[in-house]
Amino acid sequence: MKLWGLLLLGSISLAACQKEPPPAPVAPETAARIGTVTITEADIQAATDLLDAKDQQFAQNPIGKQNLIQILTREKLIEQDARATGLDKSEEFEQLLAGKKEELDRIYEQFATEALERLWYEQKSKEFTPSEKEIKAYFDQYPYEMTIKQIILDNAQTADQMLRALKSSPGRWNEVSRQYNIAPQSLRTLTFMPGEYLDNLEVVAANSSVGKVQGFFKTAQGFHIIMKTNEKRLSFQEAKPRIEQILKHRKLDQLLDALKLDYEVVIYDKNE
Numbered sequence: 001m002k003l004w005g006l007l008l009l010g011s012i013s014l015a016a017c018q019k020e021p022p023p024a025p026v027a028p029e030t031a032a033r034i035g036t037v038t039i040t041e042a043d044i045q046a047a048t049d050l051l052d053a054k055d056q057q058f059a060q061n062p063i064g065k066q067n068l069i070q071i072l073t074r075e076k077l078i079e080q081d082a083r084a085t086g087l088d089k090s091e092e093f094e095q096l097l098a099g100k101k102e103e104l105d106r107i108y109e110q111f112a113t114e115a116l117e118r119l120w121y122e123q124k125s126k127e128f129t130p131s132e133k134e135i136k137a138y139f140d141q142y143p144y145e146m147t148i149k150q151i152i153l154d155n156a157q158t159a160d161q162m163l164r165a166l167k168s169s170p171g172r173w174n175e176v177s178r179q180y181n182i183a184p185q186s187l188r189t190l191t192f193m194p195g196e197y198l199d200n201l202e203v204v205a206a207n208s209s210v211g212k213v214q215g216f217f218k219t220a221q222g223f224h225i226i227m228k229t230n231e232k233r234l235s236f237q238e239a240k241p242r243i244e245q246i247l248k249h250r251k252l253d254q255l256l257d258a259l260k261l262d263y264e265v266v267i268y269d270k271n272e
Contacts, residue, residue, distance in 0.1 A: 034076045066124060127249045139240070139243055146194075153222055156223055163225050
């Protein structure tokens, strides 16, 4: 009986093998198959591109690549079973997708805006580039840079009190700055040519003597008290690249001011 059973099993198996169609040929670019889903060399490369530099290097050797294929296979296997059990139709899954879509839509819109802005700048760059004559004329008028210290305060009353205190006792500058200055460290000491910072502040600084306290005046940053600590004449070669940037920004501002009229820009100040 055992012999017959083995022979019968063998014949059935052989018949089954003879009736089943041969497996479909595997495309050379296919690295793994999970049911009807395949992992291709392109999938592996895409996954490799997302890795950091060290892991990318590891994924280039045979062992690293096999590890990556195992990870991708595991992910596809979980995905297949999740879909088979209906998780892809669940409310929670739909909410997750909707949230991610909103996030990606925002990223896409931001990218589109930045891309248009970059292309616009590239197109207009020739219009913004000043001539050598314009640069020289600017240098003839403003051949120097100034260094100032500043204290920015958040209200006019305190600014008035501190200005009075500093004018009578300039040596208290560091004490007042530590206690009241809301300016970030990067703005507490500045060196600039005329045109590189705030217009009204530059005018005050240009007309001040070194070591003299001046203020207070208001900008979008707050209420400023300044002290000029140095003024230095520049050579044309030192000043030229800075003047070029100043004039580029001025031409850009002029164009944007004209565009505001064309497009009827209105900004509503809710604090008024």
